[in-house]
Amino acid sequence: MIQAKAYAAQAADTPLAPWNFERRDVGPQDVLIEIAYCGVCHTDVHQARNEWFPGIFPMVPGHEIVGKIVQVGTHAKKHKPGDLAGVGVMVDSCRTCEDCRNGQEQFCSVSPVLTYNNRDKNGQPVYGGYSNYIVVHEDFVLRVSGKLDLAGVAPLLCAGITTYSPLRRWNVGKGHKLAVVGLGGLGHMAVKFGAAFGADVTVLSTSPNKAEAARRLGANRLVVTKDEDQMKAAQRSFDFIIDTVAADHDINPYLATLRTNGVYVNVGMPVQPFQVPSFTLAMGNKVVAGSGAGGLPETQEMLDFCAEKNIAADVELVNMKDINAAFERMLRGDVLYRFVIDMKTL
Ligand code: NAP
Ligand code: ZN
Ligand code: ZN
Numbered sequence: 415m416i417q418a419k420a421y422a423a424q425a426a427d428t429p430l431a432p433w434n435f436e437r438r439d440v441g442p443q444d445v446l447i448e449i450a451y452c453g454v455c456h457t458d459v460h461q462a463r464n465e466w467f468p469g470i471f472p473m474v475p476g477h478e479i480v481g482k483i484v485q486v487g488t489h490a491k492k493h494k495p496g497d498l499a500g501v502g503v504m505v506d507s508c509r510t511c512e513d514c515r516n517g518q519e520q521f522c523s524v525s526p527v528l529t530y531n532n533r534d535k536n537g538q539p540v541y542g543g544y545s546n547y548i549v550v551h552e553d554f555v556l557r558v559s560g561k562l563d564l565a566g567v568a569p570l571l572c573a574g575i576t577t578y579s580p581l582r583r584w585n586v587g588k589g590h591k592l593a594v595v596g597l598g599g600l601g602h603m604a605v606k607f608g609a610a611f612g613a614d615v616t617v618l619s620t621s622p623n624k625a626e627a628a629r630r631l632g633a634n635r636l637v638v639t640k641d642e643d644q645m646k647a648a649q650r651s652f653d654f655i656i657d658t659v660a661a662d663h664d665i666n667p668y669l670a671t672l673r674t675n676g677v678y679v680n681v682g683m684p685v686q687p688f689q690v691p692s693f694t695l696a697m698g699n700k701v702v703a704g705s706g707a708g709g710l711p712e713t714q715e716m717l718d719f720c721a722e723k724n725i726a727a728d729v730e731l732v733n734m735k736d737i738n739a740a741f742e743r744m745l746r747g748d749v750l751y752r753f754v755i756d757m758k759t760l
Pocket of ligand 1: 454455456457460572573576595596597598599600601618619620621624658659660661662663680681682683684705706707744745747751
């Protein structure tokens with residue numbers, strides 16, 4: 415077994431604290447990654463605090479992982495020691511079901527293994543990236559270019575692919591007006607990708623003070639959602655909306671800003687279900703859609719696209735010991751735009 419260090423939640427109502435544990439040995443097709451950086455996704459807060467469902471504790475969160483491969487198994491062929499590598503929201507799947515064959519392993523119907531708060535195929539709990547090492551089957555390890563700042567690459571493994579995937583699926587680009595709801599970790603990546611694909615991007619935000627920052631990211635304007643006049647002026651103006659809000663909220667004011675035939679894609683995971691009147695959907699042929707992370711081929715495509723176009727997340731590096739304060743600051747919206755843990759500080 416491999417001795418590993420981490421920060422873990424021992425229960426849903428206790429802060430994260432240092433924890434030593436064992437990772438599995440490097441199997442024939444595994445790779446051992448020394449983690450350099452791990453992004454802090456709002457999902458980590460949802461799960462460490464049992465906001466969605468009872469979790470598996472101790473819990474080591476973290477699914478925006480980048481680092482260096484330090485060992486590969488005897489039959490591993492895809493990676494070699496010294497390579498930079500990334501791991502996102504999943505670490506294993508069956509490889510044979512319809513979704514796996516279609517490169518949507520995140521929806522594997524047989525044996526999906528998410529990166530943490532989940533169990534591997536042997537029923538053992540798996541632990542995420544708030545840790546110094548991780549052992550992963552080589553198929554679930556992404557190639558990372560050395561061209562970009564590695565800390566800014568970490569959030570691409572979840573926030574990046576979760577926004578890239580639906581924008582690509584709906585072919586958002588030139589001639590489209592795209593609104594991004596919520597300028598946090600996911601939202602700021604949606605702005606960057608929307609702008610890179612040629613769309614006219616508007617941010618719909620509760621934070622008037624993010625207007626300048628939104629423009630720097632590539633948006634053409636920011637609409638303050640608490641301002642009724644601004645929301646009225648935005649009615650029937652967008653072809654696409656991507657909603658990245660983590661907190662419970664009413665989506666009807668946003669649906670009113672869609673043009674006829676417009677598409678609203680939700681990627682946020684608030685706890686309460688949405689309520690949408692049938693009339694709202696019928697009048698204007700509106701589409702309400704969802705999207706969950708992204709599969710391995712598309713995640714690699716996104717990483718390669720980012721390396722080519724020089725796109726990375728805007729990050730604030732934090733020390734491991736400050737993770738609980740980072741959770742609180744994220745809940746207050748006090749981060750531009752993603753906390754990333756510098757694993758040297760573990
Ligand atoms: P985040 O960094 O906290 O950003 C969320 C943003 O939502 C905030 O920055 C804020 O932006 C806005 N917001 C917060 N409270 C709000 C409220 N009450 N009403 C309206 N807007 C509010 O979170 P994140 O890491 O981007 O994650 C966002 C959500 O996506 C989480 O629920 C997470 O679990 C989920 N997620 C889903 C997937 C997937 O596969 N679908 C993958 C990753 C994450 P403004 O200040 O601009 O208003
Ligand atoms: Zn995430
Ligand atoms: Zn499968």
